[in-house]
Amino acid sequence: MPAIAVSTTINDDTVEFLCQPDETLLDVLRNRLGLMGAKEGCGTGDCGACSAIVDGRVVCSCLVLGAEAEGRTIETIEGMANGNELHPLQRKFIEHAALQCGICTPGFLMAAKALLEVNPDPTETEIRFWLAGNLCRCTGYDKIVRAVQDAAAEMRGETA
């Protein structure tokens, strides 16, 4: 199969890559670009471990073709911290111990980031419904929800 040349923007960098027509964005990120933060849990859009933000919407990168990235703006977990300074969500996930094995964590962080961009003050119910497409088999979700609430409060300028 002839490879497809794709030009896109990932974490504010212009990126060019070649991919096969049936190759997913997740495979491109991990296998061609060395961006290993997005994880493959299910490969069928059920678990959210591969979550990335494409043109402002959080999606499962396993359900996007690499070829579809042409001309788009993509955010991955690798672009979340500002240099050595963690994003408030990343810091609060650590403070609240909102992770154990860590496989689901990049996906949760990307989905939570997308939530707080459209809804800076979500209720617990809104957080739980928004994150329902991200599966965690370790934490039982409570610590994740509390970390998101705490990060949201800090980002709104409220002291915790």
Next chain:
Amino acid sequence: MRYERPQTIEDATALMAGAEANAFVLAGGTDLLVRMQSDAFEADLIVDIKAISGFDAITQTEDGFVIGAAVPSAALSEDAALVAAWPGVVEAANLIGSTQIQGRCTIVGNLCNASPAADSVPALVAADARAQIAGPAGTREVAIADVPTGPGKVSLSKGEIIEAVLLPKPEPRTADAYLRFIPRTEMDIAVVGAAVNLSLGDDGTISAARVALGAVAPKVLLVEEAAEALIGSNLDEAALEALAVACSNASNPIDDKRGTVEYRKEVAGVLARRAAQTAYARAGEN
């Protein structure tokens, strides 16, 4: 496998018409890419329609709304005019999958995937929406209910692509509602889905109604007896009971792990009642 991203609908339909076999349209990909993971699936050609001008737009016209085939479901709830006009259609589309799926999935894809349990389809049928179809022979419009013909099957001819869903401009004091039953809180396939769209006359009685059911037959059902039970009433108990009985009687479901035939028939009536009450309350506020 070949991947093509045509810039015009003419090029897209020509690609689909000229494909030898196994050609698929790609918009949100939330069904197609899952199927591509299966060993049994073979695609020779994928035609990505997202670069075609207007396909990602919701447009308000004199006649109503034109929802392009590549508009993700999440965008429906961000359009205040659409939410005000067709809240039932929007709530149905927003029930499909997770946040991540909402960011990609489309109502045209939901329609063309042709699952009997598709959430947005009963709501579109109740709203009297139409599908605008482009093909090698030109453009045609069909009622939404005429697109699926059975599980996984649609009435489109080779080379045809649904360009948009057309929603009418609602009459004054009109509203719709959609409810589905699933055994968990969210992210599941409907055991039963029920959509009601109704209009109120000057005296507050129901002057027009459309009732549609999902997941209780090989394809979506438009239940005319259920609509007749509502028309002329103030949604009193007798009308609600007649509605529920009509919906239960019209249902012809399967037994599976999500529900038995008997259970689905009962739930169809219960959901139709509740959807009618929601639509009636909304219409009174319009």
